[in-house]
Amino acid sequence: MTNSTNVRLKVYDDPKEFWDEVSPSLKAEEAKNSLCLGRAYVFRSNPEGCLYQSAIFDGDNLLGAIVVSRYRTNANFLPAPVTNPEHARKLFESFQKSRIAITGIVGDLETAKTYQKLLEEHGFRTKVHMRQGI
Amino acid sequence: MPANIHFRKAELRDVPTIGEWIEAFHEEATPHDPPVNGIELAEAKIKNNMVFVLERNGVLVSMSCWTRDIETSCCVNLVYTPKALRKQGFASIATAKLTQLLLDSGKSETNLYTDMANPTSNKIYQEIGYEFVCDSIHCGVNGPSH
Secondary structure (H helix, E strand, O other): OHHHHHEEEEEEEHHHHHHHHHHHHHHHHHHOHHHHHHHHHHHOOOOOOOOEEEEEEEOEEEEEEEEEEEEOOEEEEEEHHHHHOHHHHHHHHHHOOOOOOOOOOEEHHHHHHHHHHHHHHHEEEEEEEEEEOO | OOOOOOEEEEOHHHHHHHHHHHHHHHHHHOOOOOOOOHHHHHHHHHHHHOEEEEOOOOOOEEEEEEEEEOOOOEEEEEEEEEHHHHOHHHHHHHHHHOOOOOHHHHOOEOOEEEEOOOOHHHHHHHHOOOOOOEEEEEEEOOOOOO
């Protein structure tokens, strides 16, 4: 069980720092996290298109992460799997403070649905464009 | 692979065809996304050695591309064969050849996103050796203005 006093949320200004601190854990499931990792890898050397990055930790253990990436005229919310819905809520509510308008969520089914529910709770409308398999 | 079929890296002379195919791919596979400038994208991806093509008797018949390089792995995408040339195994060869090339270059794995509603592409990818990892969705979001 996670002791909530050890939980810390970090919003990153430096994409290289995000990569260094977050990617080692995401690489445990490289295919599942390929979108989040792929964009974060590019942003290390070219931050153009990087709109937002955050992560939540218990000590040094990653509990969840978000990358928001510009894709042409879209702003895509790319979540990595979270260990429980409360961590997703913390990440989402912190992201809301950024006032960045997103146009889509792309993620593994369970994680994307967790954030879809949070978005709808906050008055957003969502529509599934596409179901894919990785 | 038949002797008249040749797999190679795309070159700048292929930009007009690849550009047209990229636009056709997006219209077919991701109609909800903003339209792409196929020529610009083709030129950029070819310059970065990310586009590969299959030729039959010297004529382009299929393409496969790769993206999201994270050193240890990458993603195969934009697998496209024009409708008139489908059901002849071109996409399967283009995907298998590119996947092998990426693995031979040192990637420990490659991944790809496939439309779950398309049984043909799913069957092709599994025959090549891809394993299902998880379901994924793309949701459009419209929200309260800030």
